[in-house]
Amino acid sequence: MNKPLIILIVDDHPMTVDSYSNLLSNNDFQKNTPNFVKSYNCQDAYNQIFFHLKQNTNIDLALLDISLPPYKEFNIENGIDLASLIRKKFTNCKIVLLTMHSEPLTVDKIIKEINPEGFVSKSDINFELFPIICKKIMGGDTFRSPTILESQRELFKRNINWDKHDSQILILISQGVKTVNLPNYIPLSMSAIEKRKANIKGQLLMGKGSDRDLINKAKKLGLL
Structure with missing residues (x-):
């Protein structure tokens, strides 16, 4: 008998969190209804991560x-920082990042830093697709939504291959941020940093x- 999954959902819109949990409560996703851990900001999510660590x-x-609203005390600024923390603490956890932003440089940086199992533009998914995508990810697949893939292609087309x-x-x-503070x-x-900046x-x-x-040139090219 399969154990219920423990699924952490973090979004600053409670209705969105409830929608995700409702969609993944369907038997088509998992026979046993998952245990959902719901958070609405980085601080609560941080605390939930360490609570589960202590509980083993x-x-x-x-x-x-x-x-997401940040947790300044521990320099957790957004979902990317949470994903990095989860990567270190729960090595087998599948990570799905969801966003309304798809600027090519940001997408490229996230993929190189986190390499999430799922990377999804919210504009690309609907109620029907969401549980299907999550089920495939839990089965070992990786998923990049069309908007994310197009952002990656933009860098390839412009022959830009910077590191993170x-x-x-x-x-x-x-x-x-001023160069002196980078x-x-x-x-x-x-x-x-100066050498890299000169190369850019x-x-x-x-x-x-x-x-x-x-910056103006990068925005004109659609990189930012």
Whole structure:
């Protein structure tokens, strides 16, 4: 007899959390109704993760919205940080990230950092598809929704193949972080960051231009 799955659902919209749990309560997904752990922000989700660790109980599936109220005390800013924590603490947990954002650099960074079993644009799914996707993931498949795949193709088409640190540099600059402060966010020396930044400018601006020019060009290309 199969044990009920323990499924962590984190979204800052309670109706969305309830919708996911209702859809996965169907016998077509699992014979035994899963045990749902519901959270609406990073702090509560963080506490739930460590509660299950202390109880020595696994989390089998984590459904995480990317945009969430942060837990500043422990530098958990969003669903990506929660996914990274779950990867370390529950190595067998299947992670599904759900988002309304599909900027190519952000998508590329998430795939390289987390490599989630599921990566889904909310605009690509409906009530019928959602439990099917989750069942396939629990069966060992990986899933990228059409919008996520198209974002990946955008980078390939533009022949851009940066690693996660290069993408993070550009994303942080677009958020207003000054270059001098980038080592506070990225585990690289200032000289290494400067070299990477020069390489990014070389690809997008032929080596010439300000940070503002760089961000404008990246947005014009649809990368940000």
